[in-house]
Amino acid sequence: MLKLAFKRILMTVPVMFLVALLVFSLLYLAPGDPAVVFAGDQATPEQIEMTRQRMGLDQPFVQRFGTWLLNLAQGDLGTSLISNVPVAKLIGQRLEPTLSLTLLTLVWSALVAIPLAILAAWKRGSLIDRGVMLLGVAGFSIPIFVLAYILSYVFALELRWLPVQGYKPLSDGLWPWFRSLIMPAAALGAGYVALISRIGRTALVEIMQQDYIRTAKSKGANPRIVLFRHALKNAAVPISTVIGLGVGLLIGGAVVTETVFALPGVGRLTADAILRRDYPVIQGVVLLFSFSYMLINLAVDLLYPIFDPRIRY
Amino acid sequence: MSLLDVRNLQTHFRTRGGVNRAVEGVSFHVDAGETLAIVGESGCGKSVTSMSIMRLLPENAARSAGEILLNGRNLLDLSEAQMRDVRGNEIGMIFQEPMTSLNPVLTVGAQVKETVALHQSIPSADVHDRALRMLELVGIPDAARRMTEYPHQLSGGMRQRIMIALALVCQPKLLIADEPTTALDVTIQAQILELLRDIQREQGTSIILITHDLGVVAEATDRTVVMYAGRKIEEAPTATLLAAPRHPYTQGLLAAVPRLGGDGSGRLAEIPGQVPDMRKPMTGCAFANRCAQATDFCRAHAPALERKAPGHIAACHLAEPEILA
Numbered sequence: 156m157l158k159l160a161f162k163r164i165l166m167t168v169p170v171m172f173l174v175a176l177l178v179f180s181l182l183y184l185a186p187g188d189p190a191v192v193f194a195g196d197q198a199t200p201e202q203i204e205m206t207r208q209r210m211g212l213d214q215p216f217v218q219r220f221g222t223w224l225l226n227l228a229q230g231d232l233g234t235s236l237i238s239n240v241p242v243a244k245l246i247g248q249r250l251e252p253t254l255s256l257t258l259l260t261l262v263w264s265a266l267v268a269i270p271l272a273i274l275a276a277w278k279r280g281s282l283i284d285r286g287v288m289l290l291g292v293a294g295f296s297i298p299i300f301v302l303a304y305i306l307s308y309v310f311a312l313e314l315r316w317l318p319v320q321g322y323k324p325l326s327d328g329l330w331p332w333f334r335s336l337i338m339p340a341a342a343l344g345a346g347y348v349a350l351i352s353r354i355g356r357t358a359l360v361e362i363m364q365q366d367y368i369r370t371a372k373s374k375g376a377n378p379r380i381v382l383f384r385h386a387l388k389n390a391a392v393p394i395s396t397v398i399g400l401g402v403g404l405l406i407g408g409a410v411v412t413e414t415v416f417a418l419p420g421v422g423r424l425t426a427d428a429i430l431r432r433d434y435p436v437i438q439g440v441v442l443l444f445s446f447s448y449m450l451i452n453l454a455v456d457l458l459y460p461i462f463d464p465r466i467r468y
Numbered sequence: 469m470s471l472l473d474v475r476n477l478q479t480h481f482r483t484r485g486g487v488n489r490a491v492e493g494v495s496f497h498v499d500a501g502e503t504l505a506i507v508g509e510s511g512c513g514k515s516v517t518s519m520s521i522m523r524l525l526p527e528n529a530a531r532s533a534g535e536i537l538l539n540g541r542n543l544l545d546l547s548e549a550q551m552r553d554v555r556g557n558e559i560g561m562i563f564q565e566p567m568t569s570l571n572p573v574l575t576v577g578a579q580v581k582e583t584v585a586l587h588q589s590i591p592s593a594d595v596h597d598r599a600l601r602m603l604e605l606v607g608i609p610d611a612a613r614r615m616t617e618y619p620h621q622l623s624g625g626m627r628q629r630i631m632i633a634l635a636l637v638c639q640p641k642l643l644i645a646d647e648p649t650t651a652l653d654v655t656i657q658a659q660i661l662e663l664l665r666d667i668q669r670e671q672g673t674s675i676i677l678i679t680h681d682l683g684v685v686a687e688a689t690d691r692t693v694v695m696y697a698g699r700k701i702e703e704a705p706t707a708t709l710l711a712a713p714r715h716p717y718t719q720g721l722l723a724a725v726p727r728l729g730g731d732g733s734g735r736l737a738e739i740p741g742q743v744p745d746m747r748k749p750m751t752g753c754a755f756a757n758r759c760a761q762a763t764d765f766c767r768a769h770a771p772a773l774e775r776k777a778p779g780h781i782a783a784c785h786l787a788e789p790e791i792l793a
């Protein structure tokens with residue numbers, strides 16, 4: 156079992172390599188020249204050429220990629236073109252707000268979406284079901300920044316219950332930290348909740364048609380037992396899958412959310428780096444995001460056998 | 469008094485094409501300790517009849533009409549909570565597909581124990597013992613270990629034994645078996661039928677055996693009800709029915725079977741023609757359009773069920789009653 160799980164983990168290595176290759180070559184395709192950026196606005200063509208050589212940009216692709224990978228393996232993500240600070244350090248400084256935001260969003264979304272899915276599936280075709288469906292459509296279709304502005308208008312500007320912007324680190328205390336994240340997490344989670352509750356409902360409704368549900372009823376089980384004991388456990392695999400895959404949504408959304416609410420996180424770092432064409436930083440954060448996404452989905456995969464005894468690695 | 473007495477049962481479905489009269493006035497009874505066969509072509513309403521008795525019909529079914537008397541108590545009058553006490557406790561049910569009828573994520577032990585726990589408030593150690601003894605009774609080797617396994621770790625025949633165990637662990641008086649052996653291969657089929665017979669002898673269970681297989685009917689049942697298009701069209705002791713069927717439909721079914729029993733090839737073969745659309749109003753005999761002997765009278769007047777011989781009834785204008793001495 157452990158050995159097979161280890162094999163499953165090893166299988167992600169080639170994927171990670173491909174991701175690294177993709178991230179690295181993306182910058183080839185993107186417009187703009189890092190040397191121009193680094194040399195500054197007033198640089199002469201000669202200075203730019205010198206910068207290019209110093210940065211190794213004149214070397215062939217494979218060689219550059221190899222060097223980059225080697226450094227990467229030692230934890231060196233390069234240095235920011237703008238601030239001259241190592242990318243790893245930059246990211247490290249910005250990690251707390253982003254981790255706080257995404258984890259908080261993940262937790263509240265799952266806690267809200269799963270009961271919603273259960274309720275909708277249970278009362279299928281009822282007003283509740285349609286309400287959840289409507290909420291889902293709304294959650295999907297309202298862009299994060301629109302929702303964010305509506306929220307801060309109502310709760311920060313009008314009602315003055317919550318701060319408009321900014322982040323309070325955990326070291327300032329749990330409540331200030333939480334307060335600074337309520338609106339960002341709400342805005343970021345809306346689409347995620349919609350996704351999880353929709354998929355969860357569909358999975359449950361399908362499971363409720365299965366023969367073993369009929370068997371449970373024929374034994375005299377009440378609707379609560381049928382739903383929670385017989386149906387829900389079967390829905391654990393699809394629900395945990397969508398939670399894992401939906402993390403992609405959270406990561407993309409974090410960039411927007413952190414920008415709107417001025418949270419000093421990795422998402423903001425990303426947005427700023429893109430605006431300034433700070434290539435090493437862009438590479439670093441994209442790599443970080445991809446790896447986190449893969450690791451989370453790997454973790455979900457490794458959970459499957461707990462939910463469903465038919466799945467073995 | 470019969471254990472189960474179904475009187476004029478009607479179950480209709482709302483469908484896009486109109487009301488589907490899946491079961492249209494069916495009556496039969498099951499005596500204590502007896503095995504009743506219900507046979508008929510696919511779609512004639514066998515499963516709908518059994519699910520009506522359990523009151524586990526799909527959402528688009530209208531409330532069944534008629535009476536379903538279990539020990540004199542009309543199941544159609546019970547509340548849903550009272551009905552849950554009947555299911556699994558007074559009536560057990562097993563289905564065709566042992567593969568999909570068991571919950572894949574629960575151990576077989578948990579699934580058998582659940583039936584006990586649902587109907588009896590006894591200590592969990594006793595629940596465990598009851599389940600274990602039941603698994604031994606249905607012939608699961610090494611039952612204590614098997615209890616901790618999941619359905620996918622068992623063979624089809626073993627799974628059907630588990631189904632039987634969870635349906636009968638509370639010793640219900642009636643077992644409804646909807647094609648319990650159809651999905652199994654021949655030798656396993658015979659074993660399962662024998663097991664049902666053994667348990668019946670031991671516990672005095674009555675069985676309704678729904679099947680396509682006239683071989684199974686001949687081998688394992690006392691009395692047979694033949695259904696066609698949502699109606700009962702013939703009923704007789706199984707031996708009589710097989711030896712001297714009175715309804716042309718039953719005769720057609722039997723003629724289509726090359727040889728009864730033994731090799732398990734006793735499946736219902738095709739009778740030419742189309743089953744009538746049960747969403748349309750029907751005049752005359754439902755079988756008339758497929759019956760070689762049908763007359764204009766048959767097409768105009770629906771035949772009533774008549775006694776044709778002792779214990780033998782059929783709904784056919786052409787079947788003359790036996791002259792009794």
Ligand SMILES: Nc1ncnc2c1ncn2[C@@H]1O[C@H](COP(=O)(O)OP(=O)(O)OP(=O)(O)O)[C@@H](O)[C@H]1O
Pocket residue numbers: 481482483488490508509510511512513514515516517526528529680746
């Ligand atoms: N949910 C439903 N909605 C509408 N019609 C239904 C529904 N379930 C069953 N029926 C109809 O009821 C009729 C009887 O179906 P039933 O399943 O009882 O047949 P059966 O005799 O058990 O056939 P088989 O031998 O194939 O199992 C069929 O015409 C079927 O189309």
Ligand SMILES: [Mg+2]
Pocket residue numbers: 514515516646
């Ligand atoms: Mg059927």
